[in-house]
Amino acid sequence: MRRESAAAGFMPTITPSSPVSAVRQLYLQLRDTIVASILKPDQRLPSTRTAAAEWTLSRGLIAEAYDMLIAEGYAVGRHGSGTYVASGLPPMPVGSHAAQTTTAGMDRRDISVAARRVMQMEMAAPAQVPFATGRVIHDARTAGLLKRLAHRHIDYVTDSYxxxxxxxxxxxxxxxxxxxxxxxxxxxxxxxxxxxxxxxxxxxxxxxxxxxxxxxxxxxxxxxxxxxxxxxxxxxxxxxxxxxxxxxxxxxxxxxxxxxxxxxxxxxxxxxxxxxxxxxxxxxxxxxxxxxxxxxxxxxxxxxxxxxxxxxxxxxxxxxxxxxxxxxxxxxxxxxxxxxxxxxxxxxxxxxxxxxxxxxxxxxxxxxxxxxxxxxxxYFPAHLRRLRESYRASRDLLAGMLEDRLSEHFIAPLPAQGIHFTVRSTGTWTDDKALTRASHAAGVIVIPVSPMYVHAAAQSRLLLGFSGLTEAEADIGTQRLANVLGRMQHSL
Amino acid sequence: MRRESAAAGFMPTITPSSPVSAVRQLYLQLRDTIVASILKPDQRLPSTRTAAAEWTLSRGLIAEAYDMLIAEGYAVGRHGSGTYVASGLPPMPVGSHAAQTTTAGMDRRDISVAARRVMQMEMAAPAQVPFATGRVIHDARTAGLLKRLAHRHIDYVTDSYxxxxxxxxxxxxxxxxxxxxxxxxxxxxxxxxxxxxxxxxxxxxxxxxxxxxxxxxxxxxxxxxxxxxxxxxxxxxxxxxxxxxxxxxxxxxxxxxxxxxxxxxxxxxxxxxxxxxxxxxxxxxxxxxxxxxxxxxxxxxxxxxxxxxxxxxxxxxxxxxxxxxxxxxxxxxxxxxxxxxxxxxxxxxxxxxxxxxxxxxxxxxxxxxxxxxxxxxxYFPAHLRRLRESYRASRDLLAGMLEDRLSEHFIAPLPAQGIHFTVRSTGTWTDDKALTRASHAAGVIVIPVSPMYVHAAAQSRLLLGFSGLTEAEADIGTQRLANVLGRMQHSL
The missing domain is CATH 3.40.640.10 (Type I PLP-dependent aspartate aminotransferase-like (Major domain))
Structure with missing residues (x-):
């Protein structure tokens, strides 16, 4: 027969697989209960014997969690009488981790003018599928050289600012x-x-x-x-x-x-x-x-x-x-x-x-x-020469596939510089943002140009990156784009 | 006997040991001469034969530099007649690389309000001598572990955003x-x-x-x-x-x-x-x-x-x-x-x-x-334990030397946490910034606390870092500080 009950129906949930130790899990849950005023100031915590029986935890573990509460001022130990919630804790603000969306009066969740300005403009997400721009693939020679140089400089013994x-x-x-x-x-x-x-x-x-x-x-x-x-x-x-x-x-x-x-x-x-x-x-x-x-x-x-x-x-x-x-x-x-x-x-x-x-x-x-x-x-000039040749080959490969499969839809001038094509419409599509969304859904990354305009009348264009593009990627990418454009055309 | 002279006394200086090719050096010097209107619009450049003799350079090299000027629009080649400085170049602004300090009227060199605000407050320079804060020295075990993990992740073949x-x-x-x-x-x-x-x-x-x-x-x-x-x-x-x-x-x-x-x-x-x-x-x-x-x-x-x-x-x-x-x-x-x-x-x-x-x-x-x-x-908990023990040992080492050699000058409470001592004066010195300057001159880095005050009355204190401090460094650092303090006391 019980002499006392663990206060206010408090029942800890200890997850053994958690990276957080059982002692700390118990401590954190007790602390939250105190902070939320479920356990009141000056209230007595159950004895370790009672708590051990109710919570099916070891008395040692409970004693250690109580010690942590005492060490941090949430509880006080009274000699011969047990452990009590501390008195005189200031009242805590109302709210919980779940209540994050309040915006009224006393819980303003303001961000800066700068953050609001940049949130109004979306930035393209990077990705690793055709035709993302800025991907780099090195030949074995460059990769090996860089690795050798890195090994020379890796030193994790001493460091300072x-x-x-x-x-x-x-x-x-x-x-x-x-x-x-x-x-x-x-x-x-x-x-x-x-x-x-x-x-x-x-x-x-x-x-x-x-x-x-x-x-x-x-x-x-x-x-x-x-x-x-x-x-x-x-x-x-x-x-x-x-x-x-x-x-x-x-x-x-x-x-x-x-x-x-x-x-x-x-x-x-x-x-x-x-x-x-x-x-x-x-x-x-x-x-x-x-x-x-x-x-x-x-x-x-x-x-x-x-x-x-x-x-x-x-x-x-x-x-x-x-x-x-x-x-x-x-x-x-x-x-x-x-x-x-x-x-x-x-x-x-x-x-x-x-x-x-x-x-x-x-x-x-x-x-x-x-x-x-x-x-x-x-090493840099020869590396750049090799990389440039590789990019030129990718460019020419993609140029051929664009011509074969997408010339109905795209005018794609051969770029003399850089790592992307800028293509425009032959008239089968008009909205580069809509085409971008449809392409993303089909697993093809293209970048629309119209959002890059500041004041000038926006022109619909697409950027197709070719750096690091393989033949298989160019093949699947152009094929998917052709499918997307075909579907868009039929749904008009 | 010369039929013509290289225009306006222009005489290139080619440095063979420069990383810049001789062709590009010549091109750059000719370009500067054109931009500075020393060679005027429509003026004929010397023939490659004449220039080769005057400048003691090969005709091929000169021809290549002329081609670069033509490619970039600084010069034009007239068939059968030679190479001329281009006409219709817009007038260039007055000034030179040396004239950077002008601040008047049309050459404002403004920086932002933000930059001016932060320039008014000095930041401590990092350094690797006693008693810099934030230096880290690892034991062989941690350094070896980190190196093994780094080797696992070094891959310089493919990369993207x-x-x-x-x-x-x-x-x-x-x-x-x-x-x-x-x-x-x-x-x-x-x-x-x-x-x-x-x-x-x-x-x-x-x-x-x-x-x-x-x-x-x-x-x-x-x-x-x-x-x-x-x-x-x-x-x-x-x-x-x-x-x-x-x-x-x-x-x-x-x-x-x-x-x-x-x-x-x-x-x-x-x-x-x-x-x-x-x-x-x-x-x-x-x-x-x-x-x-x-x-x-x-x-x-x-x-x-x-x-x-x-x-x-x-x-x-x-x-x-x-x-x-x-x-x-x-x-x-x-x-x-x-x-x-x-x-x-x-x-x-x-x-x-x-x-x-x-x-x-x-x-x-x-x-x-x-x-x-x-x-x-x-690996992290054991590493932190070892690092903490090493820092505790450095702390205790420095505490002993401060007591032995500097207790006349410093009250140095043993820090229970962190990686530095905060010391205050026993009365033999009053200005932490002056002491810092004198210490720097003696090869000892200390950080003065008084510049860290915002509105409150500044108190003179010094921070002495002990992370990564060796016995030899503690020895020389405290010895030098004692010398500096002795000298300052005598010069009063």
Whole structure:
């Protein structure tokens, strides 16, 4: 016959397979019961003997959980009399883990203006099926070289906080590389290694643009770049793009205040694929100099040019140091390396050095050291040549299949640069977003261009990535797309 | 006898040892000369024969550089007549790489308000000498385990863009770990893997606090956290701290508007070292719930407790989901891993998921996979035990030397938790910043506490890190400090 009952019908549920120990499970459930005022202040907890019988747990385990409650102030032990819920705990707020959707009055669940701005714009989800952009597949030679270099640098014995600008060996190696290949004029001291182009953009915008200031971006524009400006509170103005890239004449025509910064992709406009000619480059530089604004040059995809010579960087053309240059190894090596960089004018180095550690202290060293050796030991040019040949082969393969199977639906000009086709309609479809949704449902990733427009009338286009594309993937991808387009046509 | 001279005294300087090819060096110098209007529009360039003789370069090399100029629009080739500087190039802005310091009128070199705010506050430079904080040295067993796990995951063949929230294996592993060790209530879907606590803070602030909104921080406060709020435009109010941490009673007394967020280090207040007791934790949660504000819990150093039980997390105590929890493996594994995390309430996941990819797309996968296996395969608890014993030994070693050599100058209470001593003066010195400068000059890194105060009257204190400290380093460090203090005393 029971002398007392475990208070208020409390009955713990202990899951033996949980990674949480049984003692801690019991402690947490008792604590919740106290916090929720199911067990009241000054109420006596059942003795370990009684509780052991009621809860079918060992007395030792219960005693240990009580000790934890006492140690943290939820309970007090009274000598010879047992364990009691502590008195004087402040009243707890009403609510539970389930009650998360309340928005009224005293439970505001506000997020920032910046978060609300970027939530209104969807970003394409990455995926590993045709025709995702930005996938990289290496040949055995490059993969083996990188692995050997990584083994050289893996050292998990000693570590400390490092230079926020990045490893000097990498900065020196990239400086030599971009001077030779891109005509960039720089010293290692001007470098800020980042985890890729996105962090480079975010860093540049944070240093150069205050909330409420204007930024000019290309129209259409690379969506993550537009998001970076939105997140940082900039007022965005889209500057129209034609077959030669940004129409620089519109810079002067624009009646907005002089922008704090202009974001451009001059070597390969994203998504249209054009390259900015020299006269426009010079006009852009003159405008920036005259108005005292910054140019952020995203030298996107400059490594992958299949015909003719690449055009050198805008940065190298600029005698007035108005250009901040962003580059990345995500496409030329692997996205998972997370190594990109920003090259800033000398006199901006102190401002970038102040901001850089606040965003994430310093970049991870391992892959920086691998990339540095890969460059310094001369492997990069031959690797890029092989990768370029592989991408050219994928491009030509996909071009053939698009022609054979989709020429009824797609006009697909052969890209002279970059890692994607930009296709437009022959008239059998009109809405790139609807076609994208239908394609996703069929297991084909394409990227619609119309959401990339800022102010200009949106044009329906699709991006089809071909980097790392195998023949089997191209086959199944084009076949599925043909099916999707056939179905859409019949359902009209 | 010369028929013509290389125009305008132009004479290229080719450096054979440069990583830039001779052709490109010549091309770049010619281009600069054209852009600077030293070679004028429509001016004829010297023939390759003449130039070869004047410049002592091969004719083939010169022809190739001319072709580059023609390809990029700087020059035109006229059949049978030679190569001419292009006409109609827009006038170039005045200036040169050297003229970077102009600030007047048309050459404004503005940086953002955010950058100016953070530049006004200095951050301590990391270094690898005594008594830097945050250095990690592993035993051979942990280093070997980590290396084996890394080799398992190094694969440089295929790669693509990954989940912005981080690897699911790591999120699941940490969820189990923090539930057991820290009383955190979470599912893997609530996790955002970051490159450490700093990026976790920056992410949380960007999602939760708009520019101009108020944030409460501890006074004194962890400086990089304060910088993160400054960078994001928050108005900062310092809330006083006593020997038990944040004085929660002052939250209500403060006449500022309800803050958007409150940043706290409840398990180990930085820099004072106190732990927030239960009644204050509950009062803090009730305040946040009542005013509809967010709490950002930085669970700094919770792994390193040398006496008694650690207090469980604030997050696990909160039934209303007002707490955003930040943790890191920088101290428990290695800073160079760059793996930290944020655990957010379920209903905030969409907002964090929108912002996370904009700051740097996704976290690097390699070390995430290593940490996941290290946790899942059960190595972490034993590793932490060994690391804690090593740190305790370093703490005791340093305590002895401080007592022997510096007790005239320092009152150095033995820390029960964390990886640094907080020492105060016996009266022989008064200015922690002056002492820090003198110590740096003598090769000893200490961190002054007085710059960490926000509004409260600054107290002179020094932080001396002991993680990874060897006996030789402790010996030389304390000896040098004693010398510095002796000299300062005599110069008074």
């Amino acid at each position: 490092r230079d926020p600008q990045g490893e000097i060996s990498l900065r020196s190696a990239i400086a030599a590389h971009v001077a030779a290949s891109r005509g960039v004029r720089c010293e290692p001291g001007q470098f800020f290694i980042t985890s890729g182009t996105q962090q480079a953009l975010d860093l540049a915008i944070r240093v150069l643009v205050s909330p409420g200031e204007t930024a000019f971006i290309e129209d259409p524009c690379y969506p993550p770049a537009r998001q970076a400006f939105l997140l940082n509170g900039a007022e965005i103005h889209g500057m129209p793009v034609d077959d030669e890239g940004l129409i620089t004449a519109t810079l002067h025509a624009h009646d907005a205040p002089a922008p704090a910064a202009i974001y451009v992709t001059p070597s390969h406009q994203y998504p249209s694929g054009s390259a900015l000619p020299l006269d426009r480059r010079l006009e852009l530089l003159a405008f920036a100099q005259g108005r005292g604004c910054w140019i952020i040059e995203d030298d996107y995809d400059s490594e992958f040019r299949y015909e003719g010579r690449p055009i050198a960087s805008l940065q190298g053309l600029d005698p007035t140091n108005r250009v901040i240059y962003a580059g990345t190894f995500s496409k030329a090596l692997l996205p998972g390396f997370r190594v990109g960089y920003l090259i800033v004018p000398d006199d901006l180095v102190p401002a970038f050095r102040a901001v850089r550690p606040i965003i994430d202290r310093f970049p991870a060293p391992l892959h920086q050291l691998v990339v540095a050796d890969f460059l310094n030991e001369g | 990954r989940d912005p929230q981080g690897e699911i294996s790591l999120r699941s592993a940490i969820a189990a770990h923090v539930a057991a060790s820290r009383g955190v209530r979470c599912e893997p879907g609530q996790f955002f893997i970051t490159s450490g606590t700093q990026q976790a803070l920056d992410l949380a602030i960007r999602v939760l606090v708009s520019p101009g909104e108020t944030a409460f921080i501890e006074d004194p406060c962890y400086p990089p956290a304060r910088q993160a709020f400054l960078l994001n435009g928050a108005e900062i109010h310092g809330m006083p701290v006593d020997d038990e941490g944040l004085i929660t009673a002052t939250l209500h007394a403060h006449d500022a508007p309800a803050p958007a967020a409150i940043y706290v280090t409840p398990s180990h207040q930085y820099p004072s070292g106190s732990a927030l007791p239960l009644d204050r934790r509950l009062e803090l949660l009730a305040f946040a719930q009542g005013r509809g504000c967010w709490i950002i819990e930085d669970d700094y150093d919770s792994e390193f407790r040398y006496e008694g039980r650690p207090i469980a997390s604030l997050q696990g105590l909160d039934p209303t989901n007002r707490v955003i929890y930040a943790g890191t493996f920088s101290k428990a594994l290695l800073p160079g891993f760059r793996v930290g995390y944020l655990i957010v309430p379920d209903d905030l996941v969409p907002a964090f998921r929108a912002v996370r990819p904009i700051i740097d797309r996704f976290p690097a996968p390699l070390h995430q996979l290593v940490v996941a296996d290290f946790l899942n395969e059960g």
